[in-house]
Every structure is written in structure tokens, then in C-alpha cells.
Amino acid sequence: xxxxxxxxxxxxxxxxFWQAIGQRAVAATIVTATxxxxxxxxxxxxxxxxxxxxxxxxxxxxxxxxxxxSVLEAKHxxxxxxxxxAEDIVDLFxxxxxxxxxxxxxxxxxxMLTTGAPVYKGAVGAIDCTLDxxxxxxxxxxxxxxxxxFQADAGAAPLxxxxxxxxx
Numbered sequence: 001x002x003x004x005x006x007x008x009x010x011x012x013x014x015x016x017f018w019q020a021i022g023q024r025a026v027a028a029t030i031v032t033a034t035x036x037x038x039x040x041x042x043x044x045x046x047x048x049x050x051x052x053x054x055x056x057x058x059x060x061x062x063x064x065x066x067x068x069x070s071v072l073e074a075k076h077x078x079x080x081x082x083x084x085x086a087e088d089i090v091d092l093f094x095x096x097x098x099x100x101x102x103x104x105x106x107x108x109x110x111x112m113l114t115t116g117a118p119v120y121k122g123a124v125g126a127i128d129c130t131l132d133x134x135x136x137x138x139x140x141x142x143x144x145x146x147x148x149x150f151q152a153d154a155g156a157a158p159l160x161x162x163x164x165x166x167x168x
Contacts, residue, residue: 025167028082028159030093031059032118035070038102039110039118042067043094045161047079055147057129063139066101075131076115077145081124083156087166089120090159113149124159125152 012020031044046060057079061068071077082089091097092104110118113128120126129145136142160167 022163025160025162027124028086028090028161028166030080030082030089030120031061031067031071031077032080033067033070033074033077034112034116034118035073037070039105040067040070040101041093041104041118043090044079050144056132057127057145057147059143059145061141061143063136063141068141071131071143072134072141074116076117076129077131077143078113078115078117078119078126078128080118080120080126082120082159083122083124083153084159084166084168086120086122086159113151115148119151122156123151123153124156126150 026045027047029044029047030041031047032039032041034040042061042065044059044061046058048058050056050058059077059079061071092099097104105118109121111121113119113126115128115130117128119128127147128149129147131143132146133144134141135144
């Protein structure tokens with residue numbers, strides 16, 4: 001078989017795949033947007049950069065996620081990198097809370113930069129993006145955004161998720 005020819009490869013099952021990707025440490029991120037129904041957000045475990053020229057970010061959003069409609073309507077999103085101690089925010093946006101939609105955005109904890117997408121005030125960093133392109137694959141929208149603003153707190157330590165838990 002030639003290098004790169006994967007015609008004989010059998011994909012692993014979904015449970016094995018989650019175990020495999022659990023071996024990488026990821027920043028706990030909340031992806032936010034503000035649509036006509038108010039602010040919306042989701043836990044963004046697959047938020048990353050694509051390139052620095054032009055500055056482009058990528059977020060994968062399941063098509064069943066209600067916040068996707070807000071991102072598409074608003075044509076913007078912000079990626080908020082959460083600090084240590086913000087596990088309650090992760091729980092709010094991962095579906096472990098009875099609060100939904102705009103009810104998750106407690107007054108005083110959120111601000112905005114340029115686009116109008118909510119930015120968590122205690123974030124280690126936040127990148128504000130305008131929607132550039134959406135690619136749909138396998139029930140997921142791969143959302144590409146052009147970074148237009150950012151904020152950072154050099155003194156904050158990141159909340160990092162690894163192997164089913166948080167690192168200290």
C-alpha cells in the first residue's frame with residue numbers, strides 16, 4: 001500500500017476516538033455570539049488557530065448545538081479561554097446546568113470587544129472574530145473567523161482539560 005492510501009483502514013469507533021483525543025490537553029473555552037435572541041454560547045473544545053496571516057480561528061460546532069444559529073446569524077463569535085477556577089462556567093455551557101441561552105450570561109461577568117460577542121471578564125484571553133467561512137461536514141459546522149480584536153490577562157492561569165479532568 002502506498003503512503004497515504006488509507007483505503008484499507010477501518011475507522012475506530014466513537015468511544016475509542018473520544019479516548020484518543022482525551023490524551024491531548026486543551027484549554028477550556030467558551031465560544032459566544034450575540035444573535036437576535038440575545039447572547040448564546042457553547043463549550044468549545046475544538047477551538048484553535050488556523051493561520052496568523054490573515055489571523056484566522058477555527059471552531060467546530062455540532063449542528064444540533066443551539067448556539068450555532070446565533071453564530072451564523074450574527075456573523076461573529078468570540079473564543080474565551082477560561083481561567084483556573086472557572087469550572088462553574090464550563091458546567092453552564094456544557095449542558096450540566098438547567099440554565100439555557102441568554103440566562104447563562106450573568107450580568108457583570110461579561111463584556112464585549114469589537115463584534116458584540118460576549119467576552120468573559122475573567123478570561124485568560126479572548127479572541128473576537130468576524131465570520132469568514134462555514135464548512136459543513138458529518139453533522140458539524142467548521143466555522144472560520146477572522147480575528148479582529150483580543151484581550152489577555154498575563155497574570156491568569158488557564159483552565160486545562162486533560163483525560164476527563166482538569167489539571168492543577
